[in-house]
Amino acid sequence: MALAKDITKYGTTFVDAYHRVNVISADTLAGFTIIVDVYFSEAASDNGEQALDSKTHKLDWVSFVDDGLGGHATYENPIQFAYGLLKTLPEYTGATDV
Numbered sequence: 001m002a003l004a005k006d007i008t009k010y011g012t013t014f015v016d017a018y019h020r021v022n023v024i025s026a027d028t029l030a031g032f033t034i035i036v037d038v039y040f041s042e043a044a045s046d047n048g049e050q051a052l053d054s055k056t057h058k059l060d061w062v063s064f065v066d067d068g069l070g071g072h073a074t075y076e077n078p079i080q081f082a083y084g085l086l087k088t089l090p091e092y093t094g095a096t097d098v
Helices: 042-046 061-065 072-076 078-086
Strands: 003-009 012-027 031-039 053-059
Touching: 012 042, 012 078, 031 042, 031 078, 053 078
Parallel strands: none
Antiparallel strands: 003 012, 012 031, 031 053
């Protein structure tokens, strides 16, 4: 599971770069933190190649709790829930599930 979204790095645009959640953490004071590693492709991620970029996204606790599901989705599939939260951020507008 990942998101496909273009990224420009080193003066080059990587079309449909592979954005994979690497770390998810939740804290009642600090909120929700998602660390995303960005790879040239899914194969690059699978082969253990170095990520093009690593991005840290922090969401306040209200975003985490007010998911319309009472927070239950996090317990059933926290990775899927994290991708859903990422897609609410302007940076991931137009991202597609891969």
